[in-house]
Amino acid sequence: DAVFMPSGGMAQSIALLIHSSSSSSSTSSSSLKFRFACHHSSHLLLWEENAYEKLLNMDVIEICTKDKHENGVHIPPMRYEDVLTCFTNEKEKQLNESHSLGEQGRLSTLIIELPHRELGGKLPPWDEVVGIGQLCKEEGVKFHCDGARIFEASAGYDKDLSEIANVFDSVYISFYKGLGSISGSMLMGDKDFCDEARTWLTRFGGNLYSLLPYAVDCWSSYKKYANVETFGRRFEKLQCLTKRLESEIEHFADFVTFDPPVAETNMIHVYLNASMKDCEKARDFVLGEHGVNIFTRIREIPSSDPLSQQGFGGKFEWTIGDLNGSIDNDVFISSWRAFINELERLKPTS
DSSP states (O other): OEEEESOHHHHHHHHHHHHHHHTOOTTSOTTSOEEEEEETTOHHHHSSTTHHHHTTOEEEEEEOOGGGOSTTTOOOOOOHHHHHHHHHHHHHHHHHSSSOOHHHHSEEEEEEESSBGGGTSBOOOHHHHHHHHHHHHHHTOEEEEEETTHHHHHHHHTOOHHHHHTTOSEEEEESSSTTOOSSOEEEEOOHHHHHHHHHHHHHTTOOOSOOHHHHHHHHHHHHHHOSHHHHHHHHHHHHHHHHHHHHHSTTHHHHEEEESSSOSSSEEEEEESSOHHHHHHHHHHHHHHHSOOSOSOOEEOOTTSHHHHTTOOEEEEEEOOTTGGGSOHHHHHHHHHHHHHHHHHHSOOO
8 A cells, every 4th residue: 555645754754653653562651762773874864853853752773884984985885784783782782771661662663765865876785675674574673665766776676666665564755856756755555554654644734635736747757757667777877977987088086986986776976086166167167168067066075074184075966867868978978078177177286
């Protein structure tokens, strides 16, 4: 079953509430908070103003992989061993507590994002995702998929959406990201889960008088783009482009580092070894001379970040979608070559 919702934030909050209540008992102490676990790069931790705490009165167990990075750039996604360590530590913590945590103190839900957007679209190995699902069943923990970009993951894994969804107790998908529709999301689970989700949708004020314009546009985009072939073509194009850029453009590696080194979906993060000022100057030069925008939004890497000490001044996300996916690869190569040449010209002389 599935429930259409106005936003992903609402959908995932509702999923957490349902899973937490299903793991609790009527005798639980009301003073104890429900808890869920997720990767340190989760959208819930970075972009939702701590809604899980302020609105849901929940605590989070953060599964952090920052210390496993390579040169500060290549931070790995959440893996089976990370989840196993988390579960083991939680059981030991409960055994060592002088008082029982009770049902509400238990870990109720594990969230995994496929792919990890903040890590450049990285995907955990599929067999490990399946293994994590089995581990959750053994530990009595609900397994939820933040599938905002599940269509991208489907192409990266080369698996049907149904095969991916079957591993989870619930799945959230977004219609406005890779599918390009206006706002809208879907929360999926079994019938009992979705019946309760509809009740929570009303409590959250999400049962708007009319969602028809959103639903129609989302359905149209879903029918047009939601398939492995569409996202597979985007994925293959990005892999082809990054390989050509690295092999055909002189000095490319001096200024650009891809994360992950080889694209795992149709998105990748681009780290630029130049100052923000020079990156923007070079971008504007290429736009004026070639009519191509190398990037639109770029995040400055602060001086306090160790990456800044390595010379990185900014990073941006590069995603192949419907529009830029229609641009000839040679146009990308010539534009990037001009961009690198301009960065080389702007580079400070020692």
